[in-house]
Amino acid sequence: MKRVSSVQGKAIPxxxxxxxxxxxxxxxxxxxxxxxxxxxxxxxxxxxxxNFVINNPAYTxxxxxxxxxxxxxxxxxxxxxxxxxxxxxxALIGTSFADIFRNNSFQGGLLTIELPEKDIDYLMARxxxxxxxxxxxxxxxxxxxxADGQWExxxxxxxxxxxxxxxxxxxxxxxxxxxxxxxxFEKQRTPLKPSTLTVTESA
Amino acid sequence: MTQPKTxxxxxxxxxxxxxxxxDSHSELQQLIYIDLHLxxxxxxxxxxxxxxxxxxxxxxxxxxxxxxxxNVPTIGRDQPNPDPxxxxxxxxxxxxxxxxxxxxxxxxxxxxxVVHIIGPEQGYTQPGMTIVCGDSHTSTHGAFGAxxxxxxxxxxxxxxxxxxxxxxxxxxxxxxxxxxxxxxxTAKDIILAIINKIGVHGGIGHVIExxxxxxxxxxxxxxxxxxxxxxxxxxxxxxxxxxxxxxxxLRDRPHAPQGKDWDHAIEYWxxxxxxxxATFDREVVxxxxxxxxxxxxxxxxxxSTTVDGRVPDPETVPTEQRESIERALSYMNLNANVxxxxxxxxxxxxxxxxxxxxxxLRAAAQVANGRQVAENVGAMVVPGSGLVKQQxxxxxxxxxxxxxxxxxxxxxCSMCLAMNPDILLPGERxxxxxxxxxxxxxxxxxxxxxxxxxxxxAAAIAGHFVxxxxxxx
Numbered sequence: 307m308k309r310v311s312s313v314q315g316k317a318i319p320x321x322x323x324x325x326x327x328x329x330x331x332x333x334x335x336x337x338x339x340x341x342x343x344x345x346x347x348x349x350x351x352x353x354x355x356x357n358f359v360i361n362n363p364a365y366t367x368x369x370x371x372x373x374x375x376x377x378x379x380x381x382x383x384x385x386x387x388x389x390x391x392x393x394x395x396x397a398l399i400g401t402s403f404a405d406i407f408r409n410n411s412f413q414g415g416l417l418t419i420e421l422p423e424k425d426i427d428y429l430m431a432r433x434x435x436x437x438x439x440x441x442x443x444x445x446x447x448x449x450x451x452x453a454d455g456q457w458e459x460x461x462x463x464x465x466x467x468x469x470x471x472x473x474x475x476x477x478x479x480x481x482x483x484x485x486x487x488x489x490x491f492e493k494q495r496t497p498l499k500p501s502t503l504t505v506t507e508s509a
Numbered sequence: 510m511t512q513p514k515t516x517x518x519x520x521x522x523x524x525x526x527x528x529x530x531x532d533s534h535s536e537l538q539q540l541i542y543i544d545l546h547l548x549x550x551x552x553x554x555x556x557x558x559x560x561x562x563x564x565x566x567x568x569x570x571x572x573x574x575x576x577x578x579x580n581v582p583t584i585g586r587d588q589p590n591p592d593p594x595x596x597x598x599x600x601x602x603x604x605x606x607x608x609x610x611x612x613x614x615x616x617x618x619x620x621x622x623v624v625h626i627i628g629p630e631q632g633y634t635q636p637g638m639t640i641v642c643g644d645s646h647t648s649t650h651g652a653f654g655a656x657x658x659x660x661x662x663x664x665x666x667x668x669x670x671x672x673x674x675x676x677x678x679x680x681x682x683x684x685x686x687x688x689x690x691x692x693x694x695t696a697k698d699i700i701l702a703i704i705n706k707i708g709v710h711g712g713i714g715h716v717i718e719x720x721x722x723x724x725x726x727x728x729x730x731x732x733x734x735x736x737x738x739x740x741x742x743x744x745x746x747x748x749x750x751x752x753x754x755x756x757x758x759l760r761d762r763p764h765a766p767q768g769k770d771w772d773h774a775i776e777y778w779x780x781x782x783x784x785x786x787a788t789f790d791r792e793v794v795x796x797x798x799x800x801x802x803x804x805x806x807x808x809x810x811x812x813s814t815t816v817d818g819r820v821p822d823p824e825t826v827p828t829e830q831r832e833s834i835e836r837a838l839s840y841m842n843l844n845a846n847v848x849x850x851x852x853x854x855x856x857x858x859x860x861x862x863x864x865x866x867x868x869x870l871r872a873a874a875q876v877a878n879g880r881q882v883a884e885n886v887g888a889m890v891v892p893g894s895g896l897v898k899q900q901x902x903x904x905x906x907x908x909x910x911x912x913x914x915x916x917x918x919x920x921x922c923s924m925c926l927a928m929n930p931d932i933l934l935p936g937e938r939x940x941x942x943x944x945x946x947x948x949x950x951x952x953x954x955x956x957x958x959x960x961x962x963x964x965x966x967a968a969a970i971a972g973h974f975v976x977x978x979x980x981x982x
Binding site for chain 2: 322323324326328329332333334336337338339340341351375376379380381382383384385387402404405406409410413414464466467477478481482484487488491492495496498499500501502503504
């Protein structure tokens with residue numbers, strides 16, 4: 307996993323609630339077997355509207371996306387995270403995120419920062435009015451602030467997640483360090499649980 | 510005396526690998542063991558590739574099962590697949606199953622089907638298990654009293670490599686459906702009513718236990734329909750405590766415990782129910798006797814009303830909802846205040862992990878029997894698995910459907926997400942038994958109305974939505 311410390315950049319406002327992962331990356335683009343190359347298809351249907359914010363050149367190069375309630379709802383497709391990364395987004399700041407999307411974002415080192423609605427209202431309006439104004443997400447101090455230093459908020463993040471992000475730790479390697487614990491657990495699992503390898507009578 | 514626990518807490522605690530921290534709330538993330546990992550062609554290629562790059566193996570192929578369902582064609586399977594990307598993905602699934610020794614229900618296996626249909630069908634899905642899959646509708650398996658949830662591809666790789674997953678301990682939510690269901694009202698209507706009440710974000714961070722008389726009286730298939738759509742209410746998972754209905758369904762399934770093991774299993778499964786006095790972080794109660802057949806009018810599963818209702822008027826709703834309703838009506842090309850029954854449809858899709866099981870097909874066939882699909886409506890039935898298809902044909906349901914003018918297809922996810930050739934044309938309007946009415950879900954520009962199988966069949970025949978209770982009475 308890549309190391310994540312702080313993100314500074316322009317913020318692009320997506321002022322819609324319940325943005326589902328079908329909008330972020332439509333199913334027809336899930337047939338590829340790579341992890342990269344999804345950026346051009348991000349928000350494909352909405353981008354066909356020339357007025358959609360992503361088409362606004364004022365936001366070119368934005369690294370932060372301001373979002374609303376339940377962003378990333380629906381399908382578990384991690385391709386949604388890969389698509390946002392393909393757009394150059396490194397941090398999302400929103401009211402709430404769908405659970406699976408939030409987990410997937412973490413896996414890719416894409417920050418999902420939750421703030422109260424009134425703070426999102428402020429950041430959304432600011433991003434809409436001042437596309438060039440930059441926002442800073444600082445992971446070590448757990449703060450979001452405007453680059454001019456006029457506005458600052460604290461955010462919460464699980465300590466172990468923060469640690470893993472800051473050190474770019476690979477989740478799988480970390481888990482495999484507890485090989486003994488997993489093996490011990492397996493020994494005391496009830497033998498009643500099904501195996502997919504046992505011979506089955508063809509139904 | 511030990512503190513009363515919910516079924517959710519019992520299953521969670523039993524699967525925490527680090528036992529020292531099992532009751533600790535201080536550490537949000539815990540490593541939990543996974544009893545069954547279901548794999549399909551779309552969300553797994555990058556995970557297997559990750560294993561290869563790190564020279565890792567699948568830790569427990571015996572707890573892993575793969576199938577192909579998302580982009581397989583439902584017609585002309587003996588012909589070459591016209592889509593080269595889908596073909597590649599299916600080939601890669603085959604190769605990965607072979608290389609990593611994971612059992613695969615391939616396209617010509619009678620047991621092939623939608624991943625959430627085949628697990629229960631084979632008896633792999635059992636009470637008290639943790640089940641994951643790179644698919645958000647994994648919550649379906651919760652119907653058996655299992656903790657089952659969808660994960661992303663990186664987490665798929667993590668489970669393949671370690672058979673564990675690092676997750677936050679979920680909050681608990683009780684959704685109790687009381688009273689007695691009216692005739693013609695189905696599990697699909699119940700879950701649409703629940704989502705209408707809690708909203709598409711209502712369950713975030715929670716696992717739902719569905720409780721109450723109405724849930725207890727449902728068949729396993731009905732419970733699967735309800736748990737399936739937990740994710741549409743934002744929940745991480747949904748489940749129903751196992752009872753005699755669960756045991757009767759599981760008995761003699763190919764992978765259910767046999768003989769003495771069966772008795773031990775029943776004993777264990779019976780211990781899982783939520784203890785009396787246990788508390789949930791959130792509780793919702795719904796009067797089941799008031800639930801009517803539901804139809805969605807918007808672009809998320811909470812945007813729904815009963816069949817005798819009308820499309821909402823954005824002018825009369827609270828301001829914070831106005832914009833999203835206006836947007837939905839514009840996308841759906843619907844005018845405010847139009848009665849649901851006057852909405853004309855172009856297509857009908859009966860199938861999916863929500864409603865592609867035998868009882869669903871029976872309910873639709875009961876309506877279709879002796880009737881004809883309306884002119885200008887294209888209707889298709891896609892069984893959830895090869896075995897569902899076989900059973901339906903043994904009962905003559907295929908003949909009923911074909912005589913009525915429905916297409917009868919092979920098993921797969923099909924038009925639920927339109928990754929295969931089963932796709933709506935831009936602007937087409939579909940009565941669908943699937944789970945998502947998102948913009949573009951059934952193809953770019955497609956318009957989806959979610960309904961029960963009986964309601965879908967009735968709409969196919971009328972050419973517009975009708976109250977199925979008037980058709981079958």
